[in-house]
Amino acid sequence: MVKWGGVDKLPRGTTVIDVGCGIGGSSRILAKEYGFNVTGITISPQQVQRAQELTPEGVDAKFKVDDALALSFPDNSFDVVWSIEAGPHMPDKAKYAQEMIRVLKPGGILVVADWNQRDDRQKQLNFWEKPVMRQLLEQWSHPAFSSIEGFSELIAETGLVEGEVTTADWTQETLPSWFDSIWQGVIKPQGMIRSGLSGVIKSLREVPTLLLMRLAFGNGLCRFGMFRAVKTNSVSKSADNMETEVVKV
Numbered sequence: 001m002v003k004w005g006g007v008d009k010l011p012r013g014t015t016v017i018d019v020g021c022g023i024g025g026s027s028r029i030l031a032k033e034y035g036f037n038v039t040g041i042t043i044s045p046q047q048v049q050r051a052q053e054l055t056p057e058g059v060d061a062k063f064k065v066d067d068a069l070a071l072s073f074p075d076n077s078f079d080v081v082w083s084i085e086a087g088p089h090m091p092d093k094a095k096y097a098q099e100m101i102r103v104l105k106p107g108g109i110l111v112v113a114d115w116n117q118r119d120d121r122q123k124q125l126n127f128w129e130k131p132v133m134r135q136l137l138e139q140w141s142h143p144a145f146s147s148i149e150g151f152s153e154l155i156a157e158t159g160l161v162e163g164e165v166t167t168a169d170w171t172q173e174t175l176p177s178w179f180d181s182i183w184q185g186v187i188k189p190q191g192m193i194r195s196g197l198s199g200v201i202k203s204l205r206e207v208p209t210l211l212l213m214r215l216a217f218g219n220g221l222c223r224f225g226m227f228r229a230v231k232t233n234s235v236s237k238s239a240d241n242m243e244t245e246v247v248k249v
Contacts (some may be wrong), residue, residue: 002034004168005111005228007080013037017078019068019100020086024051024061030082031061039078041066069095077103080111087114087151088142097154101161104231110155112227113170118220119147129221136216139209148225161229168226171217178214182207 002008012035018027021040024047031038038061040051051063066072068083069092081100090096100110117133118125125133137144146154152165185192185203192203216222 001084001111001113001226002030004226005109007082007109007111008034010034010036010079010109014079015039015077016080016082017041017071017073017103019071019081019083020089021047021051021063023047024055024063026082026084027051027061027063028055028059031059032056036060036080038062039064041068041071043067069099071099071103073103075102076105079105079108081108083112083114085114087112087116088137088140088145091143093144093146093151094154094157097151098158101155101158101229101231106231106233107162108231110227110229110231112151112225114151114225114227115145116148116151116223116225117145118223119149121147122149125221132212132216132221136209136212136222139212145222148223148227151225152227155227155229160232162232162234163230166228170224170226171222174224175214175217178210178217182210 007014007030014034014036016027016030016036016038018024018030018038018040021027021042024040027038027040030036040061040063042048042051042063043065045065048063048065051061055061055063068086068090081104083100087093087096100112104110133145136142148167148169152167155161155165185206192200195202213222217224
């Protein structure tokens with residue numbers, strides 16, 4: 001993802017916001033292996049606490065509670081906006097795209113990896129796909145999946161993107177991860193055991209959903225989407241877009 005997004009070419013000290021950082025895995029990699037100055041944000045105080053516990057001293061990654069749909073940072077704050085599998089949690093996909101582009105510096109890079117569904121504008125969900133999708137959303141409390149085409153359009157519609165939004169479909173490359181997630185729980189059960197009986201029960205409940213996700217991704221109902229965009233350097237273009245938004249309101 002770093003190489004695909006062109007982030008590996010950026011210098012040490014590059015400022016990065018990891019939107020929906022979870023317990024900070026990607027934030028630590030970006031800080032430790034690439035020398036970036038990373039800020040991870042999540043809406044969960046528990047995730048922030050765990051991310052801080054897991055981050056070694058000297059690794060330039062810090063974490064805070066923040067809302068991806070109303071980021072507390074000013075415009076043009078970061079060289080890179082990075083987000084992995086956070087989109088399905090967002091009830092307002094357009095606002096999610098707008099906020100990420102807003103805090104990105106002119107000329108900065110947006111790189112997103114996400115779970116997506118097939119674009120149902122091109123091919124409607126059939127009789128078995130609708131209940132499968134409903135089950136996937138309910139099991140992990142996701143409001144909705146966007147499509148690769150739909151979310152790339154939302155990024156472009158911010159009016160702050162230079163050229164076209166680049167997308168890719170990494171479904172085939174990520175398919176093995178679903179079975180591997182189950183296998184890792186079998187060969188490394190320490191986490192479940194430490195959490196006691198409730199942890200074991202919760203982990204076992206995940207297995208049918210992981211299998212259902214594998215089915216959905218394997219049959220084309222879901223897709224693993226990649227998105228890359230560069231924020232425009234044009235101040236006038238940004239101003240024109242803001243004026244257009246005011247007129248729409």
